[in-house]
Structure formats: C-alpha cells, structure tokens
Amino acid sequence: YSSSSSSSANTSKGVKVELRSSADAETTYSGRTDSYYNLLEASEDDGDSDANDGESSSSSSINSRIVTAVTPLIPPPLRFALKATGLAEDDYVPMRDLFTNPSVSFAYERGWRQGFAAAGFPGPDNEAEMVMDYFAPVAEGKETSTVVDMSCATGLFTRRLAKSNKYGRVLGCDYSDSMLQEARRRINADPELRERKVGQTRLDLVRLDVGNIPMREGSVDALHAGAAMHCWPDLDSALSEVYRVLKPGCRYFATTFLAQYFRGLQASENGQTGPDIQAFQYFASTEELKDMLVKAGFDEDKVSVEVWGTACVVLTAEK
Numbered sequence: 001y002s003s004s005s006s007s008s009a010n011t012s013k014g015v016k017v018e019l020r021s022s023a024d025a026e027t028t029y030s031g032r033t034d035s036y037y038n039l040l041e042a043s044e045d046d047g048d049s050d051a052n053d054g055e056s057s058s059s060s061s062i063n064s065r066i067v068t069a070v071t072p073l074i075p076p077p078l079r080f081a082l083k084a085t086g087l088a089e090d091d092y093v094p095m096r097d098l099f100t101n102p103s104v105s106f107a108y109e110r111g112w113r114q115g116f117a118a119a120g121f122p123g124p125d126n127e128a129e130m131v132m133d134y135f136a137p138v139a140e141g142k143e144t145s146t147v148v149d150m151s152c153a154t155g156l157f158t159r160r161l162a163k164s165n166k167y168g169r170v171l172g173c174d175y176s177d178s179m180l181q182e183a184r185r186r187i188n189a190d191p192e193l194r195e196r197k198v199g200q201t202r203l204d205l206v207r208l209d210v211g212n213i214p215m216r217e218g219s220v221d222a223l224h225a226g227a228a229m230h231c232w233p234d235l236d237s238a239l240s241e242v243y244r245v246l247k248p249g250c251r252y253f254a255t256t257f258l259a260q261y262f263r264g265l266q267a268s269e270n271g272q273t274g275p276d277i278q279a280f281q282y283f284a285s286t287e288e289l290k291d292m293l294v295k296a297g298f299d300e301d302k303v304s305v306e307v308w309g310t311a312c313v314v315l316t317a318e319k
Contacts, residue, residue, distance in 0.1 A: 018043065021214070034188075036180045036205035039214045096175060096233050098279050099153065105178040108154045109186075116227060119261045120309015128160040131224050131253050134316055138250045139221040140166040148173055148220050150210055150242070151228035155183030161224070162203040163192050169202040173210075180205050211237035215245045222246075225254040229289075229315075230262075230280040239296035246319040252298075254315045259284050261311035286313060293317050 014034030021027045031037030098104060104112070117123065122130075132140070139145040147167045149158040151174055158172030174180050183205055187193045193203060208214055210225075211234045223242055232238040242252055259266070259282035266282060283289050286305040293303045293315065302318040 022216075031206075033204075035184055036207050038207045040175065040207045040209055096231075099174075099179055099231065100176040102178040105154060105176065105182045108179070108182070109156060113153075113156060113227070116312070118310075119257055120307070120312035121227070121255065122308065122312075124156050124160065127226065127255065128157055130314070131157065131226075132161070132164060132166060134253050135222040135224075135251055136166075138247075142221070143168045145169070145221040146171065146219065148215075148223045148245075150223055150225040151175070151231060152183060152205075153179045155186055155205070157224060157226050158183060158203070158205075159187060159190060159193060162201045163190075165199070165201050167201050167221075169204070171204055171206055173206045173208050173213075175207065175209055177207065180207055211241060213241040213245050217244050218247045220245045220247065221250050223252050225252075227255050227257070229254055229256040230283065232281065235281060235292055236295065239292055243297040243319060248319055250319055252293075252315075252317045252319075256281075256283065256289070256313050256315070258286075258307065258311040258313055283313065289313060289315060 014032050017031050017033060017037065019029045019031070019037060019039070021029070028043045029037065029039050029041075030043040031039075113124070121127065135147065139147055145168045147161055147170050149155075149161060149170065149172045152158045152172035153174060153176075155172050158170060161167065162170040172180075172183055174183070187203065187205075196202065210232055223246060225242075229235065229238075246252060257280075262280055262282055265279065286307060290300070290303050290305045293305075294300050298317040298319065304314075304316045306314045308314060
C-alpha cells in the first residue's frame with residue numbers, strides 16, 4: 001500500500017511502525033507488526049496531558065466500548081429515539097458497524113460463519129481452494145505478488161492464503177478493530193504463521209475502508225472478498241476501488257448472499273431501507289450483482305456470477 005517513508009521503534013512485543021502517505025506527506029499513520037497497520041485514522045501527535053485528562057479519556061473509552069457492544073442489539077426504531085437522548089451512537093451505521101462489535105468478532109469463527117452452509121457456502125477449506133485456483137494464473141509463484149483479503153474479519157481466509165506460501169504478500173484488510181485483533185490472535189496462535197521464515201509469504205493486517213482503499217492504482221494482483229459485499233454500505237465506491245487497485249489482467253473473487261437468505265431480517269425492518277436501518281445489502285438477483293461489477297469497470301465478458309445452493313453467490317471478475 002502507499003507509503004513514502006516509515007519509522008519504527010523496537011519493543012519486546014513487536015515493532016511500532018509509522019507510515020507516511022505518498023499522496024499527502026504531512027499525514028502519517030501508525031501500526032504494529034504484532035497487531036495491524038491503521039490506515040483508517042491518521043496518527044495524532046503525542047502530547048503531554050495531566051492526570052485528569054487521562055482519567056477522562058479512560059472513562060470515555062470504557063463508555064464507548066459499552067455503547068458499541070449494546071447498540072447492535074437495539075431495534076432500529078428504538079435506536080433513533082435513543083440517539084435523540086444521546087444514549088445511542090449518533091453515527092452508528094449497521095451495515096458498517098455491526099462487525100465492529102467485539103461479541104460478533106468473538107462469535108465469527110465459533111458458529112457464525114459455519115451457519116453460512118445453510119445458504120450453500122461450501123466451507124472455508126473448499127472456498128479457499130476455489131479462490132487459490134482462480135488466482136493461480138495471475139498471482140501464484142510470484143515473489144512480488146500481492147493478494148488482498150478484503151473485509152477479512154477474523155482472518156479465516158487470510159490465514160489459508162498465507163499458509164499456502166503461493167504469494168509474495170497477503171494483506172488481511174478490515175474496517176473493524178475488534179475483527180483485526182481477533183485475526184491477529186488467531187495468527188499468533190498458529191505455529192505456521194507465528195514466526196515468518198525465509199521464503200514464506202509475508203502476512204500483514206491493515207485497517208481501512210473498502211470505499212477508499214489506501215493503495216496505489218494497479219498495485220494488487222488478486223483481491224478476495226469472502227461473504228463481504230452485503231456488508232459494504234457504499235457498493236459503488238467499494239467496487240470502483242476494487243477495480244482501481246487491481247493490476248490490468250488481474251482478478252477479483254467474491255462470495256455473498258442473495259436477498260432471500262435475509263428474508264426474516266427484512267421482515268423485521270418493516271419495509272424501511274437505507275444504511276441507518278439495514279444491517280446488510282439485499283441482492284435480488286445475479287443480474288443485479290453483475291451490473292454492479294460492470295458499472296465499476298469490469299468487462300461484462302470477464303464477469304461470472306453463479307449461485308450455489310439456495311442463496312450463496314460466487315462472483316469472479318478479471319480487470
């Protein structure tokens with residue numbers, strides 16, 4: 001991803017990294033090699049603060065975590081009422097923020113993702129093989145190849161892509177801090193990934209917004225988005241960004257759901273729509289999804305959309 005310079009300070013737990021944007025030399029971002037690089041929020045200058053400021057910040061942080069955990073459980077009509085009183089987050093966007101909840105991050109590989117089999121998803125191992133087979137002609141065996149696992153969640157596919165050692169670098173990217181923390185915990189618990197060896201695929205985690213990917217145009221060899229597109233609030237921006245960062249001739253593989261999978265959830269929303277109401281995007285047909293990819297820039301002849309089972313959609317596209 002784009003950075004013109006970096007500085008690091010060694011610690012016993014990893015390396016703190018500072019990244020400077022090539023587009024704006026005055027803006028810096030930070031992260032850690034044993035956690036993730038935060039390219040969603042610019043770094044703030046460290047300044048002196050008194051004890052009261054520290055206590056206030058700590059209290060505010062605790063309150064923020066409580067509100068973040070509780071907000072997804074509040075029905076939309078009541079959520080709007082609580083916003084007016086200041087008791088619910090004013091900028092909460094279900095489609096974006098549901099997966100920032102630590103409880104959801106904890107549950108993701110402990111039953112949540114396994115439930116996708118009911119829609120026709122073939123399971124992580126089979127899905128990963130499909131992804132790697134599709135990426136093979138453009139990314140496999142190249143020391144400089146970069147594969148992005150977008151909206152990686154807990155790193156379910158990030159880990160599989162990295163452990164294959166077929167690519168130069170794998171980037172697991174997500175908007176959610178709690179998902180990336182869980183992804184790092186799982187990476188650190190895997191003896192094959194905990195310590196990178198010579199010749200092994202480099203694996204990094206990055207916090208970013210898929211609607212504004214901080215990567216150079218034409219810098220990515222392959223991009224995967226597993227069970228993710230229905231969680232993107234601004235699909236036009238996100239898919240345009242996916243197209244932009246791919247190298248010419250390189251590939252996009254994604255899975256998502258048809259709207260019928262969310263029939264019960266839609267009914268609970270009483271016909272109301274919009275990012276403030278919906279937890280997910282509802283795709284009525286494969287034609288709708290194909291049109292979105294073509295609108296983003298992909299050639300219609302190089303886009304494929306298939307349905308597996310009752311509601312699992314597999315999309316492939318080549319730039």
